Amino acid sequence: MTKRSTKKPMIKRATGEKYPTAVVETDGHQDAGNTDAAASPARDAYRDTLTHVDEKGDVRMVDVSDKAVTQRLAVAEGSILMHPETQAMVLEDRAKKGDVLACARVAGIMASKRTSDLIPMCHPLMITKSKVDIEPIPAQGDGARADGRVGFRVTSTLGVTGVTGIEMEALTATSVACLTIYDMCKAVDRGMEIVDVRLLHKEGGRSGVWERAEQANASAVAPATGATPTVDAAPYSAETADPVEPEPASPLPGGPGTKAAAPAIAFIGYQNSGKTTLVEKIIKRLTQRGLRVGSIKHHGHKGFDIDQPGKDSWRHAQAGSRHVGLVAPGQYAEYAYTEDEVPVGDLLTHYTDVDIVIVEGYKTAGLPNIVVTRSGVDRLRGDTSYDLIDENTLAIACNDVVERNFRARAAREAEQADAVRELPPFISINDAAALVNFILRWLGR
Numbered sequence: 001m002t003k004r005s006t007k008k009p010m011i012k013r014a015t016g017e018k019y020p021t022a023v024v025e026t027d028g029h030q031d032a033g034n035t036d037a038a039a040s041p042a043r044d045a046y047r048d049t050l051t052h053v054d055e056k057g058d059v060r061m062v063d064v065s066d067k068a069v070t071q072r073l074a075v076a077e078g079s080i081l082m083h084p085e086t087q088a089m090v091l092e093d094r095a096k097k098g099d100v101l102a103c104a105r106v107a108g109i110m111a112s113k114r115t116s117d118l119i120p121m122c123h124p125l126m127i128t129k130s131k132v133d134i135e136p137i138p139a140q141g142d143g144a145r146a147d148g149r150v151g152f153r154v155t156s157t158l159g160v161t162g163v164t165g166i167e168m169e170a171l172t173a174t175s176v177a178c179l180t181i182y183d184m185c186k187a188v189d190r191g192m193e194i195v196d197v198r199l200l201h202k203e204g205g206r207s208g209v210w211e212r213a214e215q216a217n218a219s220a221v222a223p224a225t226g227a228t229p230t231v232d233a234a235p236y237s238a239e240t241a242d243p244v245e246p247e248p249a250s251p252l253p254g255g256p257g258t259k260a261a262a263p264a265i266a267f268i269g270y271q272n273s274g275k276t277t278l279v280e281k282i283i284k285r286l287t288q289r290g291l292r293v294g295s296i297k298h299h300g301h302k303g304f305d306i307d308q309p310g311k312d313s314w315r316h317a318q319a320g321s322r323h324v325g326l327v328a329p330g331q332y333a334e335y336a337y338t339e340d341e342v343p344v345g346d347l348l349t350h351y352t353d354v355d356i357v358i359v360e361g362y363k364t365a366g367l368p369n370i371v372v373t374r375s376g377v378d379r380l381r382g383d384t385s386y387d388l389i390d391e392n393t394l395a396i397a398c399n400d401v402v403e404r405n406f407r408a409r410a411a412r413e414a415e416q417a418d419a420v421r422e423l424p425p426f427i428s429i430n431d432a433a434a435l436v437n438f439i440l441r442w443l444g445r
Contacts, residue, residue, distance in 0.1 A: 061121050067163040072204030073129075074158050076170035078197035079137060080178045081151040084289070086189040090152070090181070091136060091288050092433040100184040101134050104154070108132035108177030112158055112169040122168050129159030130169070132177050139290030140355070150290060151192070154178055155200075167202050261348045262294060265439060266359040267397075268388055269372035274429060278372055278397060279360045281432035282439070286356065289436065291445075294354035296347055298361025306335040356443060363388060368442075372397045374429060389424065395438055397429045 090100045097103075109130045116124040133155045138144050143153070156173035158166045178194045185192065203209045267282075269275050279295070286293045306324055307313035313324045313335060323336040344365045351357045359367060369392050373385035386406055389396065396406065403426045414420045427434050 061123065062164075067205075069161060069163055070204045072160050072162065072164075072166050073202065074165065074167040074170040074199065075155065075201040076158075076167070076174045076197070076199050077153060077155045078174040078178050078194060079151055079153045080181050080192055080194050081137075081149045082185065082192040083189050084139065084150050086185055086192070087136060087150045087152070088289060088433075088437075089188065090185065091285070094433070095184055096187070097184045100181055101152070103184060104134060104177040104180040105132045107180040108154065108156055108173040111176035112156065112173035115169045115172040118172065119168055123164050125160050125162055125164070125166060125169065127158060127160050127166070127169065129157065130173065131157045132173055133157075134177065134181075136288055138288075141290070141292055144290070152178075152181060154181075165202060165205055167199050171197060171199060260352065262351045262354045262357050263443065264296075264344075264348055264351075264357040264359050264367055265394070265442070266362050266365065266367040266369040267372050268361065268363045268369045269385060270388075272374075273372050273385065274374050275360050275372045278429060278432065278435070279358055282435060283358055285432055285436045286358075286439070289440070291356055292354040294351045294357040296344060296351075296357060296359045296362075298344075298359075356439070366392055368392055368394055370395045370397055370427075370435070372429065373402055374399060375402070393424050394442060395425050395427050395435075396423070397427050397435060399429055 089095055093099060109132055111118075112130045113127060116122040135143070135153050135155075137149070137151045137153050139148050139150050154174050154177045156170045156177070158170040158173065160166045160169075175194070175197055178197070182192050182194065198212065199210075200212050201210065267275050267279050276297075283293050283295060305314060306317040307326075313326055313333075316324045317335065323334070325335075326333045344359065344362045344367070348357060359365075363369075371385060371388045371393055373388075373396070385398075385402075386409055389406075396403070398406070406423065406426075410421045410423050425438075427438060
């Protein structure tokens with residue numbers, strides 16, 4: 001979002017008679033203010049009167065006929081908190097009333113256009129932009145709340161070209177979107193809470209740009225009257241006498257003081273069994289459920305290119321580098337030549353910054369695994385996926401035809417050996433939600 005350069009009025013906290021007062025010029029107005037204003041958070045108003053109340057104390061709709069027409073924008077947010085299983089139901093589109101988030105987005109947009117019918121002193125506006133975004137609140141990681149509660153965060157962005165602001169429309173859109181989620185899910189979770197409905201940003205009009213983050217920062221850094229700010233001492237270099245920042249702790253996993261390696265579950269199967277498509281769905285859904293997910297894929301053959309041909313890492317390798325590292329803000333990667341294949345167990349020791357590792361492949365590694373199969377037979381080799389089932393197999397992801405074939409084969413083996421072979425549970429290869437629930441139970445979540 002590009003902010004227009006707007007001169008903001010000076011802000012002074014209104015006070016009673018017992019405080020000494022000073023006159024502050026604010027964009028053509030004179031306001032009485034408290035000389036001890038630094039001790040309290042600053043207000044963002046440019047006047048000390050309520051525009052919706054006349055001199056007799058009666059409410060009124062403000063006359064905006066003499067105000068300039070400007071482009072105005074407002075962004076508001078709010079959150080609805082709920083039980084984790086309710087969030088999962090919404091994300092997996094299992095709510096009986098239908099697509100919860102799509103309905104909430106439409107409801108928020110519709111409500112923004114009816115704000116003047118709901119709020120008595122709001123002017124009807126010819127809205128030029130109305131957008132409602134809804135994102136899940138994870139239990140951990142980026143976007144998580146300090147209390148670990150989950151739900152959905154609604155952000156509404158409203159625009160208009162006119163003579164009055166559009167903040168109320170943004171707040172109304174956010175509120176109604178949250179209420180719609182509540183209505184769609186109340187049958188299973190009446191304890192949901194709508195919290196933190198607030199304006200984040202506005203621009204346009206006499207007061208210009210207002211940003212909640214800037215207001216919070218201004219309040220946080222304003223020192224109390226008479227207080228002496230303190231500055232942490234930094235080490236100095238004897239040669240330059242310039243401050244030298246201490247070396248930050250490495251964010252890379254596997255370093256000193258890190259936790260043990262995360263639990264891993266492998267999705268195994270023959271070529272063209274559908275592993276990659278299924279793993280992609282599993283990683284996405286586990287992430288939506290608030291887990292930090294890592295992944296490892298068995299490439300299956302030698303000679304894969306480092307990064308992509310033509311990229312810098314590829315060029316380094318072509319020039320002779322046997323260990324190429326890439327470091328960028330927030331991520332890193334390594335490529336190295338080895339004499340033998342690196343055991344997956346060695347790789348897993350580095351995965352200390354996630355909750356679970358999803359491994360694709362490594363049929364013979366002995367990891368807890370889910371056998372993935374669509375036809376039951378490897379079309380290239382003629383091998384059967386039935387032979388991949390062992391004591392480490394937790395479940396079989398397949399279709400109804402494969403399940404019947406596997407159960408029939410197990411029954412024949414039982415007749416021949418006079419012993420019943422216990423097969424792991426079967427889960428539809430097309431039901432990623434059921435597989436994720438199975439993995440969470442395996443994790444003890």
